Amino acid sequence: MALLEVKNLGIVFGGLHAVEGFNLSLEKGMLYGLIGPNGAGKTTVFNLLTGVYKPTTGTFSLDGVKLTGKNPVEISKAGIARTFQNIRLFKKLSVLDNVKLGLHNQVKYSTAEGILRLPRFFKSEKKMNEKAMELLKVFGLENEASTLADNLPYGKQRKLEIARALATNPKLLLLDEPAAGMNPSETQELMDTIRFVRDNFDMTILLIEHDMKLVSGICEEVTVLNFGEELAQGKTSEVLNNPEVIKAYLGD
Amino acid sequence: MEFLSTIISGISLGSIYALIALGYTMVYGIAKMLNFAHGDVIMVGAFMMFTALTKTSLPPIACIIVGTIICTVLGMLIEKIAYKPLRSATSLSVLITAIGVSYFLQNSAQLIFGAGTKQFTPLFGNGSVSLFDGQVVISHNTIVTIIISVVLMIVLTLFINKTKTGRAMLAVSEDKGAAQLMGINVNKTISITFAIGSALAAIAGALLCSSYPILSPTTGAMPGIKAFTAAVFGGIGSIPGAMIGGILLGVIENLSKVYISTQLSDAIVFGILIIILLVKPTGILGKKISEKV
Numbered sequence: 001m002a003l004l005e006v007k008n009l010g011i012v013f014g015g016l017h018a019v020e021g022f023n024l025s026l027e028k029g030m031l032y033g034l035i036g037p038n039g040a041g042k043t044t045v046f047n048l049l050t051g052v053y054k055p056t057t058g059t060f061s062l063d064g065v066k067l068t069g070k071n072p073v074e075i076s077k078a079g080i081a082r083t084f085q086n087i088r089l090f091k092k093l094s095v096l097d098n099v100k101l102g103l104h105n106q107v108k109y110s111t112a113e114g115i116l117r118l119p120r121f122f123k124s125e126k127k128m129n130e131k132a133m134e135l136l137k138v139f140g141l142e143n144e145a146s147t148l149a150d151n152l153p154y155g156k157q158r159k160l161e162i163a164r165a166l167a168t169n170p171k172l173l174l175l176d177e178p179a180a181g182m183n184p185s186e187t188q189e190l191m192d193t194i195r196f197v198r199d200n201f202d203m204t205i206l207l208i209e210h211d212m213k214l215v216s217g218i219c220e221e222v223t224v225l226n227f228g229e230e231l232a233q234g235k236t237s238e239v240l241n242n243p244e245v246i247k248a249y250l251g252d
Numbered sequence: 253m254e255f256l257s258t259i260i261s262g263i264s265l266g267s268i269y270a271l272i273a274l275g276y277t278m279v280y281g282i283a284k285m286l287n288f289a290h291g292d293v294i295m296v297g298a299f300m301m302f303t304a305l306t307k308t309s310l311p312p313i314a315c316i317i318v319g320t321i322i323c324t325v326l327g328m329l330i331e332k333i334a335y336k337p338l339r340s341a342t343s344l345s346v347l348i349t350a351i352g353v354s355y356f357l358q359n360s361a362q363l364i365f366g367a368g369t370k371q372f373t374p375l376f377g378n379g380s381v382s383l384f385d386g387q388v389v390i391s392h393n394t395i396v397t398i399i400i401s402v403v404l405m406i407v408l409t410l411f412i413n414k415t416k417t418g419r420a421m422l423a424v425s426e427d428k429g430a431a432q433l434m435g436i437n438v439n440k441t442i443s444i445t446f447a448i449g450s451a452l453a454a455i456a457g458a459l460l461c462s463s464y465p466i467l468s469p470t471t472g473a474m475p476g477i478k479a480f481t482a483a484v485f486g487g488i489g490s491i492p493g494a495m496i497g498g499i500l501l502g503v504i505e506n507l508s509k510v511y512i513s514t515q516l517s518d519a520i521v522f523g524i525l526i527i528i529l530l531v532k533p534t535g536i537l538g539k540k541i542s543e544k545v
Contacts (some may be wrong), residue, residue: 007346052394070404088430090423101423105435111444115407121415128416159382168435 001064003028003204004172008112009048009058010228015229018044019228022058025183026206027171031198033219033236034208037248040225042208046174050082062172081170083161085177087186090126091150095141095160098149099132102167106131135163138200141203155186159193173197175207179214191218202208216240224248253387258510259503264384264463266502267319267401270458272479273486274408275449281425282488285346289353291476296357297323297454298461299365299469306506312375312416320454327450328443336439337461357519358488361469372465375458397459404452407496412491421445425489467468478505481525487538496536 006024010017019041026032034042047053049060049197054176057177059068066166067075081102090098107124114121136142139159144152148158158178165173167238191214196204210214215222215236222239226248232239272294279287301319304310310318336355338346380391412418423431424441460475461467477502486497501521508520518531529535 052429052433072429072432073435073437076433082433084430088427090426092426092429093419093422097422099417101419101431101436103433104420107416109416111415111417114417115411117410120535123322125416164434 001098002026004049004062004206005029006049006060007058009035009055009060011044011048011053012056012198014089017228019225020057021229022225023230024206024223025200028204029198029202030204030221031194032204032206032224033222034206034221035210035212035215035222036231037112041179041228042225043176044080044228045225046176046208049075049174050080064183068235076168076170079169079171080174081168081172082166082174083158083165083178085180087154087157087161089149089157089161089164091148093149094146095134095136095149095152096129096145098160098164099135100128102164103131104168106169132167136169138165138196139163154181155189158182160188162193162197166197167205170199171204173203173205175205175209177208177210181208184213187214190214194218212240253384254510255386257390258506260388260398260508261394262445262503262506263499264397264502265506266482267398267405268456268463268479268498269453269461269475269479269482269502270399270495270498271404272475273483273498274405274491275453276427276480276483277486277488277494278421278445278449280483281491282421283335283442285335285348286480287335287341287359287446287449288347288476289334290352290449291472291474291479292354292357292361292456293323293327293330293450293453293472294460294475295361295467295469295472296326297450297457298467299361299373300454301375301458302370302461302467305373305375316375316455316458318541319458320451321531323457324447324451327446327453331443331446332451336442352374356422358469358473365469367469369466372461372467374462376462393462397463400455400459404455408448408452416472417441417444481522481538485519485525485528485535488536490535490537493535493537 002025002134004024004026006022009021009022013250017034034045036042044053048055051070054069059066062078062080065078067078090101107128109120131146133142133145136145141156141160143164149157152160179190182190194205195218198205221234222236223238224232224245231248232242232245275290276287279285297319301315304315304318305312330353334349337347338349374393376392376396380389381395382389389467394483412421420436420441423436424438428438479498482497482501483494485501486493504524505521509517512520
C-alpha cells in the first residue's frame, strides 16, 4: 500500500478551480517532485495536504488513515510536516526553541507540572533538549543553538525549517521550494541534505521546486501541474522532455 | 526619608498594576485583542475573596486561592463564550464584545452584591515595619505585595521561556499558522493564556483590596485602565515591558500624589504616558515593526 494516497483532490475558491482532480500515490521512501508554472496550484496542494484548506472534492490518506477534513494539528500528529516557500520560522525564538516547538507533541507534561517545576518537567525538557540538539547536529546548526532564528543566514534558516519539520516526527515531509533564493553551491548542498534526510530518517519527501537542476538531480518521479490540473506524470527525465510540459513552461 | 517611603509604596502599587498589565499584554500578544473585561476580573476575584472571608472561616490564604481558581475558570469561560466565536472577526467587533463583557460583569456584581461599597479586611494584617528609627514606616501589606508580585513575575518569566506551554504561547503569538502545522493547538494555547492572565488578575485584586480596602462593582475599572496604560507604556505584547511599565506607573503616581497633588495625580500619570508615546510610540520595550523590502 502506498504511504500517501491522494484521490481526485480539488478545491474551488469562489469560481476558480485552484486545484482539480489531483491524484498522487507515493510509496514509502520516495523522493517526488511537484512542478509547474507559477500559479499552477502547487502550494495549494500542500495547503490541502496539511489541512490549511479543506478540499471541495476528493480524499487523501496517509498510511491507510483517511485525513480529509482533518485540521492542521491532527494532520501534524498523523505524520505530515512541511516547510514554507517564504520561510516561516519563529524568528524571535532561538534556533533550539524552534526545533523544540516541533517536538511539542512528543514530550508530555502538563502545564501545571511546568508552572510548579515538578520532576517530570525537568526530565522531559532534558529529553527535548537532547533530541533537538541531535537534529541540529545533523544540519550542522549545533553551534548556533542559542542564536535567534532571525539572525541566521538565509541558507541556514532553510535548513532549520527542515530540522523543525523533522522534529514533529513525520512520515511524509513536504518541502515548498527549498532552493528558492539559493546560489548554485547552496543548492548543491541542499540536494545532499535532502538525500541524507530521505536515507537516514527513512523519510518520504514530496517537494515543490522551480530549480530544474535540483528536480532532475534528486526526484525520482514528478507531477506537472498547470492551471490546477495534472499535465504530466512519470519518471523525471521523461516528463521534463515532454513537449507539452516544455510548452507550459515556455509558452508556444 | 519621605521620598524613600513614597518610592516603596509606589513600587507596591506599581507591582499590582504590573500583575494586571501582564494579563492585558499576554492576551494582546497571543490573540491580538484588547480584553477590556480584564479589569473586572479583578473585581470578581476580590468579591469572591470577600465572600469567602466573611461567610466562611477559611484562612486568608485559602480565600485567595479560592478566588484565584474561580477567576481562572471565569477567564477561560469568557474567552470560550465571548471571544472564541469571534476569532476571525474584525478586531473592532472583539473590542466591542470585550466592553460588553466588562459591563456584564459589573452589572452582575451589582445585582448579586449590591451597588454599595464594602469594607475589605486587609488580608495580611495591619502591622508595619519601621526603619531608620521610625523615619520610614512600611506596612506589612506593602512588603507582602512586593514579595508576592516579584515571585509571580519570576515564575511567569520562567514559565514562558522554559516550558513547552510557554514556548507554544510565544510561537502562537508570532505565527498561528506555522504553530498549528507544528501540531500546537492554538485554541488550547489561547485558553491557557486567558487562564493565567485571569489568575494573576485575581491575585492582584486581593493585593489591591488589601492596600485600598474598599470594594464595589466598579473597583476593577480604574486599576484596569491604569494597568492597560502600563502595558502600552511598557510596549504592548512585551512581558518584561508590562512589568516595567506597571512599576514605573505606580511610582510616578505615588510621587505626584505626595509632591504635586492628589487630585491631579491621575492627570499627571496619563500626561506622562502621552509624552512617552509621542517620543516612543511603541512603548518602552516595544519593538518597531519594520517591513523588509
